Amino acid sequence: MDEYYKREDLPKFGEIGKEAPEMAKKYFEYYNEVFSEGELTLREKSLIALAVAHAIQCPYCIDSFTQSCLERGSNMGEMTEAVHVATAIRGGASLVHGIQSRNIADKLSM
Amino acid sequence: MLDVNEKTYEANVDPFHLMLSSHGLNLSRGQTRTLQINVGFVCNQKCRHCHLDAGPDRRENMTRETMLAVMDYAGRSHFDMIDITGGAPELNPHVEELIEKAAAMVPRVMFRSNLSALNSGTRAGLRQVLRAHQVVVVASFPSLNVSQTESQRGKGIFDTSIEALLKLNRLGYGKPGSGLELNLVSNPSGAFMPAAQDQTETRFRRILGKNWGIQFNNLFSFANVPLGRYREWLIRSGNFSQYMEKLASSFNPCAVADVMCRTMMSVSWDGYLYDCDFNLAKGIYMGCEKTHVSEMAGRPETGDVIATADHCYACTAGSGFT
Numbered sequence: 001m002d003e004y005y006k007r008e009d010l011p012k013f014g015e016i017g018k019e020a021p022e023m024a025k026k027y028f029e030y031y032n033e034v035f036s037e038g039e040l041t042l043r044e045k046s047l048i049a050l051a052v053a054h055a056i057q058c059p060y061c062i063d064s065f066t067q068s069c070l071e072r073g074s075n076m077g078e079m080t081e082a083v084h085v086a087t088a089i090r091g092g093a094s095l096v097h098g099i100q101s102r103n104i105a106d107k108l109s110m
Numbered sequence: 111m112l113d114v115n116e117k118t119y120e121a122n123v124d125p126f127h128l129m130l131s132s133h134g135l136n137l138s139r140g141q142t143r144t145l146q147i148n149v150g151f152v153c154n155q156k157c158r159h160c161h162l163d164a165g166p167d168r169r170e171n172m173t174r175e176t177m178l179a180v181m182d183y184a185g186r187s188h189f190d191m192i193d194i195t196g197g198a199p200e201l202n203p204h205v206e207e208l209i210e211k212a213a214a215m216v217p218r219v220m221f222r223s224n225l226s227a228l229n230s231g232t233r234a235g236l237r238q239v240l241r242a243h244q245v246v247v248v249a250s251f252p253s254l255n256v257s258q259t260e261s262q263r264g265k266g267i268f269d270t271s272i273e274a275l276l277k278l279n280r281l282g283y284g285k286p287g288s289g290l291e292l293n294l295v296s297n298p299s300g301a302f303m304p305a306a307q308d309q310t311e312t313r314f315r316r317i318l319g320k321n322w323g324i325q326f327n328n329l330f331s332f333a334n335v336p337l338g339r340y341r342e343w344l345i346r347s348g349n350f351s352q353y354m355e356k357l358a359s360s361f362n363p364c365a366v367a368d369v370m371c372r373t374m375m376s377v378s379w380d381g382y383l384y385d386c387d388f389n390l391a392k393g394i395y396m397g398c399e400k401t402h403v404s405e406m407a408g409r410p411e412t413g414d415v416i417a418t419a420d421h422c423y424a425c426t427a428g429s430g431f432t
Contacts, residue, residue, distance in 0.1 A: 072309070
């Protein structure tokens with residue numbers, strides 16, 4: 001295997017159901033329900049998904065939801081802000097754990 | 111079935127006529143109600159998604175003689191609507207006369223504008239002619255975002271478009287009860303599919319209203335058609351195959367019944383007839399026979415076969431193209 005990530009693998013996602021069809025069926029039903037219009041618009045859901053895709057650093061999801069955002073009328077400014085939201089939360093999650101470290105250090109220190 | 115597709119540029123999609131036949135469909139004329147008149151390829155803009163390759167360097171422009179021949183044809187054919195397009199139809203010297211004659215002949219006249227050509231100070235007279243004849247204005251306004259708009263249509267176009275929309279609103283266009291209809295057209299600014307029309311319309315109405323107080327009647331969200339300058343860009347940017355595959359995989363058999371070529375015909379700047387403006391761009395004559403408007407007795411027959419090629423996938427993707 002020359003590469004771990006290949007673009008042509010994304011459309012094969014459905015094949016994941018070959019060995020466990022019932023679980024795949026339930027997952028894809030749930031997925032389709034999540035990505036249908038609800039209290040949030042499809043455009044808003046795609047922007048959230050794009051941010052999460054960056055947080056979890058999934059190249060398939062980044063590809064898919066970049067296209068999805070554009071096709072649902074978002075622009076690069078909005079998409080960049082969404083990525084910053086993911087970055088802020090991800091960075092903040094590390095930083096806020098600094099308090100835990102400080103608490104432990106305080107307890108151990110004179 | 112008339113399919114005049116050239117070998118598609120490295121796109122791994124079935125020829126359009128095979129896609130139709132695999133769904134048990136064919137493409138033939140219903141009652142032809144609309145005459146679309148393309149008055150020429152001259153345009154003040156050079157949009158990157160233009161299927162006609164229109165621009166300031168083009169010289170093809172309808173003469174008065176051809177315009178009169180087209181109007182004679184319209185007079186003997188009793189259309190419900192005349193749809194005037196270009197290029198930028200504002201740049202044809204006979205367009206005001208054309209509008210006046212068309213308005214006297216059919217109940218509904220539509221004028222497609224890129225907005226910047228209509229915004230010019232020298233076009234105040236044309237704006238009044240449109241208003242006086244209650245011509246429906248269909249205006250290109252691809253995006254609420256300056257960068258997306260200008261990457262597609264050129265620098266400064268976003269602000270100019272806003273100015274033009276405000277001028278049209280001041281004339282009464284887009285205002286409830288005025289009888290002056292202003293519709294917007296949004297196209298994707300790249301190699302991706304258009305946003306859902308109803309959601310886009312809601313969003314554009316909210317933001318144009320909030321930021322500039324602009325009103326309009328309807329918004330149409332269309333896919334870009336892989337012809338002309340847009341096709342060249344798709345190939346150059348390495349997006350062509352993927353875009354064609356996306357159009358083909360979005361084929362909606364239910365959209366076939368309502369594609370615009372079933373109820374309209376298109377006449378080019380030199381008076382020749384085509385099934386639609388996209389076949390005109392590709393040089394595929396109506397029914398694959400070169401016919402001048404002066405040779406036509408009346409409207410095409412219901413049931414006449416419509417010539418197709420792979421660009422037709424743009425009109426059948428998702429909810430279609432009208």
